Amino acid sequence: MxxxxxxxxxxxxxxxxxxxxxxxxxxxxxxxxxxxxxxxxxxxxxxxxxxxxxxxxxxxxxxxxxxxxxxxxxxxxxxxxxxxxxxxxxxxxxxxxxxxxxxxxxxxxxxxxxxxxxxxxxxxxxxxxxxxxxxxxxxxxxxxxxxxxxxxxxxxxxxxxxxxxxxxxxxxxxxxxxxxxxxxxxxxxxxxxxxxxxxxxxxxxxxxxxxxAGPTLAHATAKAALRRAWGLPLPEVLAAEGRDQHRLGLTVDHRNATAAFLAKQRPQFHGR
CATH class of the missing domain: 3.90.226.10 (2-enoyl-CoA Hydratase; Chain A, domain 1)
Structure with a gap:
């Protein structure tokens, strides 16, 4: 390949x-x-x-x-x-x-x-x-x-x-x-x-x-969330998503991407 x-x-x-x-x-x-x-x-x-x-x-x-x-x-x-x-x-x-x-x-x-x-x-x-x-x-x-x-x-x-x-x-x-x-x-x-x-x-x-080239930490968290949520009660899914978002919200990738969005620029992700 x-x-x-x-x-x-x-x-x-x-x-x-x-x-x-x-x-x-x-x-x-x-x-x-x-x-x-x-x-x-x-x-x-x-x-x-x-x-x-x-x-x-x-x-x-x-x-x-x-x-x-x-x-x-x-x-x-x-x-x-x-x-x-x-x-x-x-x-x-x-x-x-x-x-x-x-x-x-x-x-x-x-x-x-x-x-x-x-x-x-x-x-x-x-x-x-x-x-x-x-x-x-x-x-x-x-x-x-x-x-x-x-x-x-x-x-x-x-x-x-x-x-x-x-x-x-x-x-x-x-x-x-x-x-x-x-x-x-x-x-x-x-x-x-x-x-x-x-x-x-x-x-x-x-x-x-x-x-x-994307947000590696967000990708990792999202794939884990999709697998984890299958069959779980909704309250557990919502609680887990909230914890994930809080953790990702503290990453450099999220802060930089938010700033780039507001500046109408393409975000650059570094996986941290």
């Missing part, structure tokens, strides 16, 4: 890695380079996301895949071997790997954009929905996949899919487990933008750079 004009990027991982993280200014692009998630890929993905989450110089992250696949979910070859070896513990990976990866995406104190370049299935769809925004190639294909192999949802999909498209649509998608197109995903609100496949990298980067 890079292009030749972005020569300033430096790799944080070798070409042989299952996951790479490329930094360019305040934006980082994390690429899953295996079609499905192997044990190594899951470990490397969690490490990359946690490191970028903690890096204050990175103010927006793009998560994408390589080639024609965003992420096809669990590597079923490894899973079959785990079932054969020790079926009682074959699903330990959910708590050990998938749950921390999803938590890292959701709690990152900066916007995370899923750039869905191709097949997005099973836990891959869960990862995309754990991101804050989704930009999609017009050639991408989606499926929930889980019930197709006799399983239910994991990696947060039972909540995030219903939040994205509504319970009725989510039930159709999970129980039928039929593939659907990028256009359908857009019409249902599952993704926010569909672009030509060869424009995806630039579109995702442009969005990430715009967000990275």
């Amino acid at each position: 890079t292009s030749d004009k972005h020569v300033a990027e430096t790799a944080d991982a070798t070409d042989a890695s299952a996951v790479t993280a490329l930094r360019s200014g305040a934006v980082a692009v994390v690429t899953m380079r295996t079609p499905a998630l192997t044990a190594a890929a899951k470990q490397q993905l969690l490490t990359a996301l946690d490191e970028l989450s903690a890096d204050g110089s990175i103010r927006a992250v793009v998560l994408t895949g390589a080639g024609r696949v965003f992420c096809a979910g669990q590597d079923l070859g490894e899973h079959a071997a785990a079932l054969e070896r020790d079926p009682e513990h074959a699903f330990d990976t959910v708590e050990r790997d998938y749950n921390p990866i999803v938590t890292s995406l959701v709690t990152a104190p900066k916007p995370v954009i899923a750039a869905i370049n191709g097949t997005c299935a099973g836990a891959g769809l869960s990862l995309a929905l754990a991101c804050d925004l989704r930009v999609c190639a017009d050639s991408a294909k989606f499926t929930t996949a889980f019930t197709g192999i006799g399983l239910s949802c994991d990696s947060g999909l039972s909540a995030t899919l219903a939040q994205a498209v509504g319970l009725a649509r989510a039930s159709e998608l999970v129980l039928r487990a039929e593939p659907f197109t990028a256009e359908r995903a857009l019409s249902w609100g599952l993704v926010g933008e569909v672009v030509a496949a060869d424009e995806l990298a630039d579109a995702a980067r442009a969005l990430a750079e715009r967000l990275a």
